[in-house]
Each structure stands twice: as C-alpha cells, then as structure tokens.
Amino acid sequence: MRWVVLALLLVVTSINYLDRLLLSVLAPVLRDDFHFSERLYGYVNGSFQICYAFGFLASGVLLDRFGVKKGLAAGAVLWSVASAMHATVTGAAQFAVWRAMLGLTEAVNFPACNKAVAEWFPAEQRALATGIFNAGPNVASVIGPPLFIWLSASYGWRVCFAAVSLAGVLWVAAWLAYYRTSENLAPPVAGGGYGLREALRIRQTRGYAISKVLVDPVWYFLLFWLPLYFRDVRGLEMKEIGWALPCIYFASGVGSVTAGWLSGHLLARGRSRRAARMVTLSLCAAVPPMVLFLAMGGTLTRTIVLFSAAAAAHQAFSSISFTLPGDVFPARTLGTILGVGSFAGTISSVLFSAILPGYLIPLFGYKPLLVTLSFGYVAAVVVIHRHFGDFQPVGVSETRGRAGLPGI
Numbered sequence: 001m002r003w004v005v006l007a008l009l010l011v012v013t014s015i016n017y018l019d020r021l022l023l024s025v026l027a028p029v030l031r032d033d034f035h036f037s038e039r040l041y042g043y044v045n046g047s048f049q050i051c052y053a054f055g056f057l058a059s060g061v062l063l064d065r066f067g068v069k070k071g072l073a074a075g076a077v078l079w080s081v082a083s084a085m086h087a088t089v090t091g092a093a094q095f096a097v098w099r100a101m102l103g104l105t106e107a108v109n110f111p112a113c114n115k116a117v118a119e120w121f122p123a124e125q126r127a128l129a130t131g132i133f134n135a136g137p138n139v140a141s142v143i144g145p146p147l148f149i150w151l152s153a154s155y156g157w158r159v160c161f162a163a164v165s166l167a168g169v170l171w172v173a174a175w176l177a178y179y180r181t182s183e184n185l186a187p188p189v190a191g192g193g194y195g196l197r198e199a200l201r202i203r204q205t206r207g208y209a210i211s212k213v214l215v216d217p218v219w220y221f222l223l224f225w226l227p228l229y230f231r232d233v234r235g236l237e238m239k240e241i242g243w244a245l246p247c248i249y250f251a252s253g254v255g256s257v258t259a260g261w262l263s264g265h266l267l268a269r270g271r272s273r274r275a276a277r278m279v280t281l282s283l284c285a286a287v288p289p290m291v292l293f294l295a296m297g298g299t300l301t302r303t304i305v306l307f308s309a310a311a312a313a314h315q316a317f318s319s320i321s322f323t324l325p326g327d328v329f330p331a332r333t334l335g336t337i338l339g340v341g342s343f344a345g346t347i348s349s350v351l352f353s354a355i356l357p358g359y360l361i362p363l364f365g366y367k368p369l370l371v372t373l374s375f376g377y378v379a380a381v382v383v384i385h386r387h388f389g390d391f392q393p394v395g396v397s398e399t400r401g402r403a404g405l406p407g408i
Contacts, residue, residue: 003118004178006129009113012076012171013136016109018164019083019102020048020349021144023095024224025245026157028185028231028238033157034092038228042358045224046350047096048103049260053346055107057196060339063108064332068116071335073172076106080168087158107346108320111338113391118326123266126326127277131260136254138315141223142246149242181371199336204328204394207387208337211321212345214376214383218288219314220353221370222248229366234300244300246309255312256319259284263320273327280320281384285377287313292374296367310374317377324384328394 023030023044030036036044063071082101089095113133121129149162199205230236230244259280266276288310295306325337352373360369 001181002129005120006117006132008171008175008179009133010117010136010139010340011036011407012072012168012175013109013113014139015076015164015168015171016079016106017140018144018167019079021140021223022086022104022148022160022164023048023099024227025145025148025241026152027227028241029152029157030095031202034095036092037358038362040092040098041228042354044092044096044099048099049220049346049350049354050103051100052103052107053343053350055104056111056339056342056346058339059108060111060337060342061196062333063111063115063335063339068112068119069175071108072116073175074110075105075112076168076172080165080172083161083168084165086161089236091095099216107339107342110342113324114338117323118331123273123327125262127203127267127280127320127323128257128260130322131257131316134260134315134322135253135256137146138249138256141249142253145227145245146242148154149238153238168342194342196336199265199340202394205327205337205340207383208321208341209344210383210387211380212341213348214380215314215317215321216345217349217352218310218370218373218376219318220349221357221373222233222307222311222314224353225357225361225366229296229324233296233301233366236300244304247304249313251308252311252315254331255284255314255316258312259316259319263323272391274388277320277324277327277391278381278385281317281381283310284317284320285381288374288377289371293328293367293371296365296370304351313377317380321380321384324388327391328388 027036027041031041059071059075079102082098082105085098085101086095089098114130117126117129117133148157151157151160151163226245226248227241230241231238237246262283263276263280266279267273271279291306291309291313295303295310299304322338325334325341329337352369357366357369
C-alpha cells in the first residue's frame, strides 16, 4: 500500500506544479496579450508566492489536526478551482488575484506529502520516497512546456488552465477512493503536537527554516524566469523553448531520485543518519556555484547542460532537505514544522525570485543575481550542520516540559 500512496503523491505533486508552471511557460504569449513588463510580471508571481507562504503556516497546522487524507483532498479541490478561474481573466490584476488564491491553496501539497511519507515509510526509505514524489515538479516541467505550447497554439491559452484543473479534480476522486491511514502511524502526541510558537523555540525548526530561506529562491528563479531568459536573451521561439525546458527539468528529476537513493544506500551500508544526509547535501551544494557562473555564456547547448546540472543539484538538495524534519520530529507534528520551513523559504523567494529580479534584470541582466543566490546552498549545509547536530529525535517535552507532557 505504501507504494500506491507514493504513486498518488507523485501524481498530485506533478499536477500541483503543472498549475504553477503554466504562467511561466505561457509568459511570452501572455506578455504580448496583456503587455506585462518585467516588473509587473514579478508582481503577479509575487502575489502567488506571498499567499503560498502564508498558506504553509495554515496548512501545516490543519494537517496535524485533520490528517493527510482530508487536508490534501480539500487543498487539491480548491487549487483546481483557482486554476480554472485563470481561464476567465481579462487583465493583470485578475491574474494576480487568482495566482494569490492558487498559492494559498497549493501550499498544502508538500507538507501533506512529506507527512504521508513519514507516516508510511521507515527511515531508511524516506529519502528515496521523498526523492520520488519530489520528482513531481520535474515530471510536470518535462511534459508541461510542450503540452501547454501545443494546446495554446491549437486551442488558445485558456484551455491550458481548464485542462489542468480537470486533472486535479480527477486525482481527488482517486485519492479519496484509495488512500488509507498507515497502520505504522505513531501514537497520538498528548496535546496535539506543537503550536507555531513552540515549534520556533526548537533549534532544529529554526535551522530547517533558515536553510529553506537560503536555497528556495534559486528554484523559483529558474521556474519563473528561464522561459523569458531563453526568449529575450537567447532569442528562442516558443517551440524551441518547449524542448529546452524539458531537458533541464528532466535532469532535475534524475537528481531528486538519485539523491534519495544515495542517502538510503549510505544508511544501508551502516553510515549514521547524520552522515548519510550531510554527505549527500554537501555533494549537492557544491554544484550550483560552479555551473551557474558559466551557464549564461557560450553555446546554447552548453547553457542547457549547465542549467540542467544546477536544477538537478537543487532538486537533489531539496529531496534530502524535506526528509530532515521527519528524521528528528514525530510524524504527528510534521505538518507544523514543514509549514514553518516552507513559509520562510517562500517569503525569501518572493524577494529574490519575484520582486528584485523585476528591478535588477533590466539593469544588470540575469547572471549577477542568480550566481549570488547559488552560494546559499553552501551556507545552508553549514546551518543544518549547526542546528541538527547528531540528528537525535526531538521530544515534545523539550518545549512543553513545564506542562508535563511526555517526550517521544
């Protein structure tokens, strides 16, 4: 059953990313129709990310209270409605409103998926399972651009939003029919786990959140700005962008699964959980600063190869990062912890991948900002090393000791 659950998580994560990918893939077309400037395009993406960030805080707490099955189903229905409403817009302001609603509702996906993995999979398989469902963005990014460009050219861009919305509704029907609560779920935590204030008192929560602040903006930068980079700087037509982007995102999916396998392999060979996670994270962190410095020069083939390496390293880093809370926190508290970390990372992304690029790219181009952001991976490894220590389990009693609640 755990592999059925994982397959459902992979599919919903792919649909989740198809929804958010649509705007960036169709950005050159929409810019011509609605006359978006780089600054206005950044504001529209910023509306998504700000609401996405606050959605993490709410969804994490609600998932811990109501469970994965109900929480993820409700989120998928709501974001499918928001996606469908994109097909009705007539201007940038309406785009911003529905992007905001999409962000608020889509935030439930990653905390729910990570919580489900922690409930269903033993520690030695969690990194691989996380790597598999975390490849969902890459599945979406491989099939999405050529599919959306074809649909847009054949039937108009509005059909793209309606089609992805329908896919989300169909997935909800399958999820409600097949998902079951894991028999391996840890016993209930007295008092219902952590509140936000209690979670922030724990150094592992703070370390996880800071690491997300440092690395998440790079992925959003690639997601939002690569289509415009290829159009404006490289002069590619939409059909050419439709094959360039899948090459990059296919590589990122390979990186996600490979990192999960490597971490699990090291655990199986007798390495400690700390060693398995930190070795994998360190290898991933070394790649982006090297390749992104060279990615925006030379031939188009070299550019695509180097962007592919950077995207693979990011998703590899991300898949291991997602497992860290599950390594040290009890399963029933993970929604809150993951929500705090994802909130912090998304707020950082609003600034560095939505707002600032709209001002800096017209002045300095793409390279200076992206290369600077790439060093965040190295800093994140240091932060995780200092805050997670020897990866010992965190007990609720560490923050609630005065209340007399038991540790775990």
